Amino acid sequence: MYDVIVIGAGVTGAAIARELSRYEYAGKTAVLERASDICEGTSKANSGIVHAGHDAEPGTLKARLNVLGNRKMEQLSRELDFSFKKNGTLVLCFDEKDRDKLRRLLEKGQQNGVEGLRIIEVQELRAMEPNISDEAVAALYAPAGGIVCPFGLTIALAENACENGVEFHLNTEVLQIERTQEGYLLKTSKGVFESRIVVNAAGLYADALHNMVSERKLNIIPRKGEYCLFDKSAGSYVSHTIFQLPTRYGKGVLVTPTVHGNLMMGPTAVDIEDKEGTNTTGEGLGDLLKRGGLSIQRVPEEKVITSFAGLRAHESSGDFVIGEVEGAPGFIDVAGIESPGLTCAPAIGEYVAEIVQELLPVPKKADFKVHRQGIRAMADADEGERKELIAKNPAYANIICRCELVTEGEIMDAIHRPLGATTLDGVKRRTRAGMGRCQSGFCAPKTVEILARELGTDVGEITKSGGESRFLTGYDKEDIGSA
Amino acid sequence: MDKKADILIVGGGPAGLAAAVAARKDGIENVLVLERDEELGGILNQCIHNGFGLHTFKEELTGPEYAQRYISQAEALGIPCLLHTIVVDISAEKDKKLVTAMNKKDGLFTIEAKAVVLAMGCRERSRGALNIPGYRPAGIYSAGTAQHYVNIEGRMPGKEVVILGSGDIGLIMARRMTLEGAKVKLVAELMPYSGGLKRNIVQCLEDYNIPLKLSHTVIHIDGKERVKGVTVAEVDNNRKPIPGTEEYISCDTLLLSCGLIPENELSAGLGVALNPVTAGPVVNESLETSVEGVFACGNVLHVHDLVDHVSEESYAAGEHAAAYVKEKRSVRAETVAIKCEGGVRYTVPSLLRVEYMEKEQVVRFRVGNVYRNVFLTVYFNDKIVIKQKKRVLLPGEMEQIKLKKSELEKFSDLKSITISIEEE
Numbered sequence: 001m002y003d004v005i006v007i008g009a010g011v012t013g014a015a016i017a018r019e020l021s022r023y024e025y026a027g028k029t030a031v032l033e034r035a036s037d038i039c040e041g042t043s044k045a046n047s048g049i050v051h052a053g054h055d056a057e058p059g060t061l062k063a064r065l066n067v068l069g070n071r072k073m074e075q076l077s078r079e080l081d082f083s084f085k086k087n088g089t090l091v092l093c094f095d096e097k098d099r100d101k102l103r104r105l106l107e108k109g110q111q112n113g114v115e116g117l118r119i120i121e122v123q124e125l126r127a128m129e130p131n132i133s134d135e136a137v138a139a140l141y142a143p144a145g146g147i148v149c150p151f152g153l154t155i156a157l158a159e160n161a162c163e164n165g166v167e168f169h170l171n172t173e174v175l176q177i178e179r180t181q182e183g184y185l186l187k188t189s190k191g192v193f194e195s196r197i198v199v200n201a202a203g204l205y206a207d208a209l210h211n212m213v214s215e216r217k218l219n220i221i222p223r224k225g226e227y228c229l230f231d232k233s234a235g236s237y238v239s240h241t242i243f244q245l246p247t248r249y250g251k252g253v254l255v256t257p258t259v260h261g262n263l264m265m266g267p268t269a270v271d272i273e274d275k276e277g278t279n280t281t282g283e284g285l286g287d288l289l290k291r292g293g294l295s296i297q298r299v300p301e302e303k304v305i306t307s308f309a310g311l312r313a314h315e316s317s318g319d320f321v322i323g324e325v326e327g328a329p330g331f332i333d334v335a336g337i338e339s340p341g342l343t344c345a346p347a348i349g350e351y352v353a354e355i356v357q358e359l360l361p362v363p364k365k366a367d368f369k370v371h372r373q374g375i376r377a378m379a380d381a382d383e384g385e386r387k388e389l390i391a392k393n394p395a396y397a398n399i400i401c402r403c404e405l406v407t408e409g410e411i412m413d414a415i416h417r418p419l420g421a422t423t424l425d426g427v428k429r430r431t432r433a434g435m436g437r438c439q440s441g442f443c444a445p446k447t448v449e450i451l452a453r454e455l456g457t458d459v460g461e462i463t464k465s466g467g468e469s470r471f472l473t474g475y476d477k478e479d480i481g482s483a
Numbered sequence: 484m485d486k487k488a489d490i491l492i493v494g495g496g497p498a499g500l501a502a503a504v505a506a507r508k509d510g511i512e513n514v515l516v517l518e519r520d521e522e523l524g525g526i527l528n529q530c531i532h533n534g535f536g537l538h539t540f541k542e543e544l545t546g547p548e549y550a551q552r553y554i555s556q557a558e559a560l561g562i563p564c565l566l567h568t569i570v571v572d573i574s575a576e577k578d579k580k581l582v583t584a585m586n587k588k589d590g591l592f593t594i595e596a597k598a599v600v601l602a603m604g605c606r607e608r609s610r611g612a613l614n615i616p617g618y619r620p621a622g623i624y625s626a627g628t629a630q631h632y633v634n635i636e637g638r639m640p641g642k643e644v645v646i647l648g649s650g651d652i653g654l655i656m657a658r659r660m661t662l663e664g665a666k667v668k669l670v671a672e673l674m675p676y677s678g679g680l681k682r683n684i685v686q687c688l689e690d691y692n693i694p695l696k697l698s699h700t701v702i703h704i705d706g707k708e709r710v711k712g713v714t715v716a717e718v719d720n721n722r723k724p725i726p727g728t729e730e731y732i733s734c735d736t737l738l739l740s741c742g743l744i745p746e747n748e749l750s751a752g753l754g755v756a757l758n759p760v761t762a763g764p765v766v767n768e769s770l771e772t773s774v775e776g777v778f779a780c781g782n783v784l785h786v787h788d789l790v791d792h793v794s795e796e797s798y799a800a801g802e803h804a805a806a807y808v809k810e811k812r813s814v815r816a817e818t819v820a821i822k823c824e825g826g827v828r829y830t831v832p833s834l835l836r837v838e839y840m841e842k843e844q845v846v847r848f849r850v851g852n853v854y855r856n857v858f859l860t861v862y863f864n865d866k867i868v869i870k871q872k873k874r875v876l877l878p879g880e881m882e883q884i885k886l887k888k889s890e891l892e893k894f895s896d897l898k899s900i901t902i903s904i905e906e907e
Contacts, residue, residue: 228614276707280616282724306611308619386591394587399519399569403748439609441625445632460638464621469708471621472638473735479642479664 002028002195004356005186007174007209009033010043011150012337013201014157015349020356021164024365027196029166031158032188034173036466037426038419039154041203043342044429045227045278045310047267048150048258049241051340052089052142054109054117061320063112066340068347070114070144076346080160081374082152083259089145089241090120090129092136092252092295101245105140116143131237131297145241149259150342151429152374155419157345160372162418164365169193171466174202177212183330184213197330197356204275204313206321206335213328218321218335222275222311225267226284228292231303231437235261242295253292260432263300265292267310280309305437312338320344322351330359375413375431379405400450401443403436408450415454422455424448425465444471488515490804491582491596493570493749496525497790498781498797499602500553505801506600507560511808515594516557516564517584523557523564524550525604526627527790529634532655534682538791549790565589573599573753575774598776598804601750601764602797605743605782607652613741615647617704617713626652626740633663641736645713646670647701649677649684650879651788653740658687660738667691668732671699671715673722676853678742678879680788700724701737710735743786753777760829761785767818767834768844769803770796778804785831785847788881792847796831824903826850826876835900837891844886846902850876854904859884862901863894876904 003025006013009032017031035041050073056063077084093102102119109117120141125132128141162168169190176187183196200209207218230237235257244252255265268284268291285307293299315321315336325331332355334348341348376389378396389396389409396409414421414430421427424434427447434440434447448471452459463469490506492499495518506514522528527535530546537543540552557564568586575581580599585591607625624632624640630652632638642665646653649672657667670688675698677684688695696715702724703714717728745763747755756765756773763784764772771778780800781793816836823830830848854876861869861884868890876882884902891897 229611278707279618279703282616282702285614285616304612304614305609307614307616383591386585390585390590394590397585397587397590398567399571399585402519402569402746405571437609437612438606439611441607441609441628445628445636459636463708465708467708469621471640472632473641474639476633476637476639476663478639 002030004029004197005195006031006199006201008201008203009038010041010203011154011342011345012334012348014154015345016199016352017161017166018157019349019353021161021166022364022368023362025362031168032172033170036171038158039151042310043150043154045308046150046342048148050146050148051343052145053112053114054105058111065344065347067113069344072346079370080156080372082156083149085259086146087240089142091140091243093138093245094135096137098245102140129238133295147259156372159418163369168419199332201334204311210333213331214325219316221271221314223314224270224272224309224311226280226288226309227266228304228307230263230300231305232261234263234300234303237263244295253288255292255295278309280307306439314338375410378407400446401433403438404432406431406433411450423463423465486594488594488596489513489808490598491594492516492600492602494602495523495564496604497527497793500557501794501797502600502780502801503562504556505798506805507562509802509805511805514562517568517570518564518566519569521567523554529630531634535790539794573749597808600800600804601779601783602781603746603783605745605786608742615701618707620706620708620710622710622735623737626656626738629656629738633659643734644736645732645734646738648741649679650740651679651683654679654683654687656738657693661691667693668734670695672697673700710737713737745783766832767836768832768840770800776807819897819900822899822901824901826852826904827902840888842888845883847881847883849881850878853877858905860903860905864898
């Protein structure tokens with residue numbers, strides 16, 4: 001019997017797990033994840049923006065948790081050692097007639113408690129962003145806005161929760177939920193779990209789980225967002241995150257530097273039916289480059305290194321759905337976590353932990369480990385640190401990913417740390433091996449070999465991201481029939 | 484380990500080896516080669532097909548055999564090569580270059596060199612850079628990665644294959660995958676002409692009845708975990724897919740052979756000027772880059788079709804680097820630019836110092852389209868000095884022309900050299 005089970009190891013589930021791990025539960029706590037790794041759903045494919053908080057309607061959960069989450073992010077990035085930068089955001093206004101809208105956005109932000117907001121005129125805007133579009137007439141400047149590595153944040157939260165005693169069960173899909181006298185029985189692809197309290201942080205599938213225990217149905221719509229990522233040589237084209245006021249072209253696409261120094265453009269917003277429909281489309285990518293291009297002088301299209309799509313979990317009500325489900329005591333929904341969900345995650349974690357405390361009050365742990373050490377990246381290290389790392393493990397002198405300067409030492413660390421990588425994508429998200437301009441052309445075979453060696457298996461068993469995503473299908477000539 | 488070298492060569496593939504051999508033969512004692520892989524030979528090690536060396540050795544060798552000829556020469560000359568060693572930074576001071584590198588044995592170290600030869604090769608254009616829409620499953624490989632798996636590891640990356648791009652590696656892999664038991668269903672090429680050599684189209688596709696569809700591209704990749712199929716469509720003159728021409732082809736593997744990009748991150752970090760057309764350094768007749776004493780050769784300079792040309796070019800780079808170290812060619816001589824016109828995309832070299840050129844200077848270039856029955860014309864200032872009839876010029880085949888020093892010296896006020904393709 002578990003005290004608390006969280007379903008879903010995305011950023012929301014990981015943040016909740018970390019907050020729960022501060023407490024001294026008598027029983028066990030666990031996270032169940034259907035994918036082969038943490039951070040495999042919406043958390044891996046989003047804008048990576050720490051929103052200032054001027055978008056959400058005042059009074060909503062989104063508004064409150066956004067501002068709270070934004071304020072927590074810097075401190076959290078120091079505790080958990082992930083990449084975060086407060087680069088500031090700009091919302092561009094392209095038409096004098098739209099100044100009202102800009103002012104309303106300012107007021108909304110002020111109501112929500114966003115600090116430092118102000119409207120800037122075109123001269124100051126140009127000084128801040130020399131490559132901004134000539135069409136821009138003014139902008140809302142939010143110095144509190146920032147950028148974060150979404151994998152870095154999610155993985156750091158999960159690792160820290162794991163180190164503080166939360167069990168993680170991967171490849172474990174919840175198929176059925178039954179209410180029992182003491183709590184809930186979760187039938188999964190990996191056996192049965194029983195827990196007093198269940199936290200439903202299942203992202204796109206939170207409605208399906210909710211609907212197993214409640215008559216009042218939730219409906220999560222996958223809203224697709226496509227992105228283009230540009231080479232680091234275009235990374236300083238803008239320095240702030242650039243939004244657009246809604247224009248006649250619809251809701252704008254953002255242009256932003258990433259914490260790792262790339263340039264990114266996205267997302268589109270199209271409601272679809274398939275919750276696994278993370279494919280990019282010709283129309284989507286074309287539309288994206290056209291609309292993103294409105295914000296800047298020129299889109300460096302020749303510098304695109306990859307494109308991807310993510311699905312936001314949009315709930316029909318429009319706000320986050322967080323709280324104990326009516327008629328299902330001990331079953332807590334954390335659903336509809338779309339933008340600004342990444343920003344909110346640290347605040348959602350605390351909020352949900354408080355709800356759990358009300359249901360099952362226990363004291364805090366005396367020995368909670370606040371800090372988590374990330375993987376030391378050779379690319380960011382100075383000469384002294386590099387020499388030190390190599391002295392400790394010569395594998396740090398063996399570069400595997402040439403584009404991002406990732407060494408064998410880092411990949412070994414990524415595999416052997418808590419909740420370590422078991423797939424190529426897992427290594428990529430933890431170390432950036434394969435995220436550079438050649439997109440793993442050279443390093444994939446080497447990384448696969450290291451994975452197989454360190455996990456004690458054959459390279460033929462290594463997958464890109466679990467399931468049937470194996471790299472190799474067999475041996476040379478084995479399919480040639482004997483004459 | 485901190486040490487010195489007269490000439491330091493970055494890369495131990497065919498380019499680096501030829502440069503090293505040439506420099507040593509020209510009397511430079513302290514030549515050092517740094518190679519990132521565990522053995523010398525570069526990409527030739529996985530090119531187990533034959534057809535290498537027809538120009539250089541007048542016989543048909545496999546890639547590893549061709550590489551071994553140069554490895555043996557380097558060994559015989561006692562040229563030291565540090566393997567499994569990656570260069571992380573190169574910087575230039577007035578008379579010396581500082582090369583920072585690392586390996587498991589020596590850790591992080593710096594080598595001071597009088598001259599540096601850049602010979603890092605190139606990489607393949609990725610799916611991301613092509614921006615092909617669809618899912619992101621396993622089963623999408625660059626042709627070179629597939630070649631590594633099949634030829635080095637003995638492992639098959641897939642059973643049913645579609646190849647996008649008709650570059651030489653893609654054509655070679657169409658044949659190789661077939662020989663190893665896979666079914667290659669199609670090679671699709673975006674352009675109305677192939678990017679590969681004619682002989683490879685015949686020997687790798689036609690001989691095995693593998694269809695080649697020109698003016699076609701992949702517009703969707705299907706399959707959430709492993710590739711299940713691709714949608715191919717015909718493209719119009721603007722390379723945009725034509726609605727109604729879509730065809731779904733089931734397969735578990737998509738190989739990409741859509742061009743090679745010289746790998747010049749180190750060069751850019753050093754401040755070497757790059758030519759946007761080749762993505763390689765701008766060089767003069769000595770294959771010297773914009774940074775004095777830094778030379779470039781092979782596929783890092785511009786992508787070649789034949790390794791024989793790489794060897795020839797790199798041998799010259801090695802000789803020039805040796806001359807630089809011995810003579811201290813620090814005085815900047817009069818430099819003439821070579822201009823491209825009428826469909827000539829680029830030339831290597833693009834700068835010429837008549838004073839330092841050999842009796843005959845090979846100028847290599849590529850054209851941007853298919854040309855038939857045209858004249859290749861060379862102007863010194865505005866005077867025609869060479870006019871050659873060309874039956875066919877193809878984008879996939881590198882061309883060359885030779886300029887004579889004696890001819891150039893006749894022009895006392897030479898301002899420009901222009902290479903042009905002209906109709907009759």
